[in-house]
Amino acid sequence: MPRGCIFIVDDDQAVRESTARLLHRADYSTQAYDSGDSFLAASLPNDISCMLLDIRMPGTDGLGVLRIMEARGNMPPVVVITGHGDIPLAVEAMRLGASDFLEKPYAPERLFEMIEKAAATRLGKREARTVDPEAQAVLKRLSWRQRQVLAGILCGHPNKIIAYELGLSIRTIEAYRAQLLVRLQLRGTAEVVKFALAAGLDASEFGQTKDGIQDDGGDEQFI
Known part of the structure; x- marks a missing residue:
């Protein structure tokens, strides 16, 4: 049985395909989208285990996707994928409700660790980020x-x-x-x-x- 369904939103086909193969070997099922707009236009389930969201994409970028999902009230656990030097964008993503962020390039073990941690914290409707x-x-x-x-x-x-x-x-x-x-x-x-x-x-x-x-x-x- 699959461990859960991971949604991959990235405009780079090679990245989508390689990430999907990696996750399939770890017994995850995947669903991939080539843009933030195609993801937002899709009919989405309510039980997304985790979403891997590229921060920089044509059209609606990662931050735009997060803002729209926050407004809809259906934010799943999200790990934002960033490039070198995108820390300010990653900080804004976490303020918008992302669970975590991962900088490219990353080790597969680190990706699995973040997915498992994000999926484990899914409690239905996400609570606003508060000061600890x-x-x-x-x-x-x-x-x-x-x-x-x-x-x-x-x-x-x-x-x-x-x-x-x-x-x-x-x-x-x-x-x-x-x-x-x-x-x-x-x-x-x-x-x-x-x-x-x-x-x-x-x-x-x-x-x-x-x-x-x-x-x-x-x-x-x-x-």
């Missing part, structure tokens, strides 16, 4: 520099832009990013962004002054 008190408490314990770097990541800035805006070296920013992964026990940019959203971090905080933000003074060895 535990994540918020962890955020408050970060130093000012850590929080600034985290806000820069949430903005989708590369290390060189974060370094320039904060007046630090690129190596220093790389050290802070590595430190954040260890301190927050996270793997990669996607999980860092998810934590920042769950904690209620405002991206506009990037570049703000130190006033009002706790600084434990424990991380200045990188400066």
Whole structure:
């Protein structure tokens, strides 16, 4: 028996076909669409296990699909597929209700992990994304520099832009990013962004002054 039906929405035929073959080998059934518009025009079931949605497509793009599905009130679990440098789009997708995002290229094991996690959280109508008190408490314990770097990541800035805006070296920013992964026990940019959203971090905080933000003074060895 199939483990569930995965909907693939991607304008790249090669990607659709290779993803479908990969999922079939893992005992998933699939249904593929070559655009956001063709997906939205289809008669869709109510029990979609998970949807893999490309963020950049002609016509209605991934964000447009999410906005329309949110308005319809039938948002399934969605994993947004992004390219390098699309972090701001991925952040917006998660604010619109996407469960997760995955950057190309990705390992098959990572794709399966995200699908299983997204499918496991399907509770019918999705609840609005709210601030997680535990994540918020962890955020408050970060130093000012850590929080600034985290806000820069949430903005989708590369290390060189974060370094320039904060007046630090690129190596220093790389050290802070590595430190954040260890301190927050996270793997990669996607999980860092998810934590920042769950904690209620405002991206506009990037570049703000130190006033009002706790600084434990424990991380200045990188400066």
